[in-house]
Amino acid sequence: MKKALTFISAALIMGTVLTGCGSAKENNTIHSADDLEGKTIGTQLGTTGYIFAGDIKDAKVEPYNKGADAIQALKQGKVDAVIIDSEPAKVFVDKNDDLQILSDPFAVEEYSIAYKKGNDELGKKLDEALEDLKKDGTLDDIVNNWISDSEETKSYEDNNDDVSAGTLIMATNAEFPPYESMDHNEIVGIDVDMMHAICDKLNMELKVENMEFDSIIAAVDSGKADVGVAGISVTPEREKNVSFTSGYATTTQVIITRKD
Amino acid sequence: MKSFLENLHDTFIVDDRWKYLTNGLKTTLLITFFAVIIGMILGFIIAIIRASHDKTGKFKILNLFAKLYLTVIRGTPVMVQLLIIYYVIFASVNIDKVFVGILAFGLNSAAYVAEIVRSGIMSIDNGQFEAGTSLGMNYSKTMVYIIIPQAFKNVLPALANECIVLLKETSVAGYIALEDLTKGGDIIRSLTYEAFLPLIAVALIYLIMVVALSSLVSRLERRLAKSDRG
Numbered sequence A: 001m002k003k004a005l006t007f008i009s010a011a012l013i014m015g016t017v018l019t020g021c022g023s024a025k026e027n028n029t030i031h032s033a034d035d036l037e038g039k040t041i042g043t044q045l046g047t048t049g050y051i052f053a054g055d056i057k058d059a060k061v062e063p064y065n066k067g068a069d070a071i072q073a074l075k076q077g078k079v080d081a082v083i084i085d086s087e088p089a090k091v092f093v094d095k096n097d098d099l100q101i102l103s104d105p106f107a108v109e110e111y112s113i114a115y116k117k118g119n120d121e122l123g124k125k126l127d128e129a130l131e132d133l134k135k136d137g138t139l140d141d142i143v144n145n146w147i148s149d150s151e152e153t154k155s156y157e158d159n160n161d162d163v164s165a166g167t168l169i170m171a172t173n174a175e176f177p178p179y180e181s182m183d184h185n186e187i188v189g190i191d192v193d194m195m196h197a198i199c200d201k202l203n204m205e206l207k208v209e210n211m212e213f214d215s216i217i218a219a220v221d222s223g224k225a226d227v228g229v230a231g232i233s234v235t236p237e238r239e240k241n242v243s244f245t246s247g248y249a250t251t252t253q254v255i256i257t258r259k260d
Numbered sequence B: 001m002k003s004f005l006e007n008l009h010d011t012f013i014v015d016d017r018w019k020y021l022t023n024g025l026k027t028t029l030l031i032t033f034f035a036v037i038i039g040m041i042l043g044f045i046i047a048i049i050r051a052s053h054d055k056t057g058k059f060k061i062l063n064l065f066a067k068l069y070l071t072v073i074r075g076t077p078v079m080v081q082l083l084i085i086y087y088v089i090f091a092s093v094n095i096d097k098v099f100v101g102i103l104a105f106g107l108n109s110a111a112y113v114a115e116i117v118r119s120g121i122m123s124i125d126n127g128q129f130e131a132g133t134s135l136g137m138n139y140s141k142t143m144v145y146i147i148i149p150q151a152f153k154n155v156l157p158a159l160a161n162e163c164i165v166l167l168k169e170t171s172v173a174g175y176i177a178l179e180d181l182t183k184g185g186d187i188i189r190s191l192t193y194e195a196f197l198p199l200i201a202v203a204l205i206y207l208i209m210v211v212a213l214s215s216l217v218s219r220l221e222r223r224l225a226k227s228d229r230g
Helices: A002-020 A048-054 A067-075 A086-095 A120-135 A138-147 A190-202 A213-221 A236-241 B004-016 B018-056 B060-074 B078-089 B097-123 B126-134 B139-176 B181-192 B196-225
Strands: A040-044 A060-064 A081-085 A099-116 A167-172 A180-183 A186-188 A205-210 A227-233 A242-244 A249-258
Touching: A040 A048, A040 A067, A048 A060, A048 A081, A048 A099, A048 A249, A060 A067, A060 B181, A067 A081, A067 A086, A067 A099, A067 A249, A081 A086, A086 A099, A086 A249, A099 A120, A099 A213, A120 A138, A120 A190, A138 A190, A167 A190, A167 A213, A180 A190, A180 A227, A186 A190, A190 A205, A190 A227, A213 A227, A213 A236, A213 A242, A213 B181, A227 A249, A236 A242, A236 B181, B004 B018, B004 B181, B004 B196, B018 B060, B018 B097, B018 B139, B018 B181, B018 B196, B060 B097, B078 B097, B078 B139, B097 B139, B126 B139, B139 B181, B139 B196, B181 B196
Parallel strands: A040 A060, A040 A081, A167 A205, A167 A227
Antiparallel strands: A081 A249, A099 A227, A099 A242, A099 A249, A180 A186
């Protein structure tokens, strides 16, 4: 009897703790980029959003390990806004009815493939293959397949079994839909399909390695991976450590807030 | 390839990046200090409840709670506990993250401290209790004046070790975007894309703190040993 009572009281205490702390989510106060001054901004560590947020006057920048963690903090009222790349932002907002993307784009950037400095032979091959994919429309098809809701698009299919030129190791961070994310224990997305297409052109086999975003450049620099493809935009700091191909997608940094 | 000096300059000097480390160090020390205090106080209370139950059979319900607490805290990783406190228990409250860190690491440490102190209390010979009783002391007096002082001396090395473990465990605080020492190094790494210097610097700072802490404890141990006979 005593035991039962103890357990009931324990359950009651747990219940109050879990529900009792609710309430008091602040209303959204951000309606344009100018309103960010002095606010708390969630970002993903190592992204350009983190660097941009640092330039905002008096803003408190919180570096989360994952974009999704920053979004969760935003939903719970722990940060006032999240600055992140536009495509993942769309996916996050799609999945969360209480969030919105502000119409002011924050900064325009271009994604590129990173490769080890000095490996110009690989860089040249990557650039050529990328150029071919842009010309024959393969790249557009891949992007459309992931971005549009239309049923007509089809996913990229491997059409070259020749892997005589060896393996290409791609470092990525599968937390960045639609460019790369986990699906049934597999890393999928625009970047993965695009690299598959490039590897088919180069007669290589693609191997994808998942890691933290801020480790990708270091992995390429140290030779642990041949290329870094993770929606990486070119910044002067990054160019000091790795080389980049020409851009394959134009994107913007956007501001996500809670709905009014 | 950049030269070592250039690297050093990029890692620490440019944009005052060393401040990430010093600010992070402040946060780490703050969390560790208050977590140790919470852990010690709560740990001692739990240990006394558990030991008293073992010796006298009192505190049945409290003992049950204490056991449940120890099982849950020791059975789950501190990182998961930290995330649960931040994202589940304080889900819709905008709470200071340093406080969340102190609470998570303090509650975690309390469970380990409790078992260390309990083993210390149980290691004191029953004759000491009987001696206290025969001098006319009641149970709580015997506990406070005779048992705890001896037990404390016995478990001091283990308690110091727990403090050291706690200090190093706070390195997972970065998972809730808390800018502790490890996260400070990570931020520098994310800005310079150089792994070597920030990581080595962070490791060295932890090492220096642990060595300093160990030497403090061994001095305290020597000081306490003066009252030993022989």
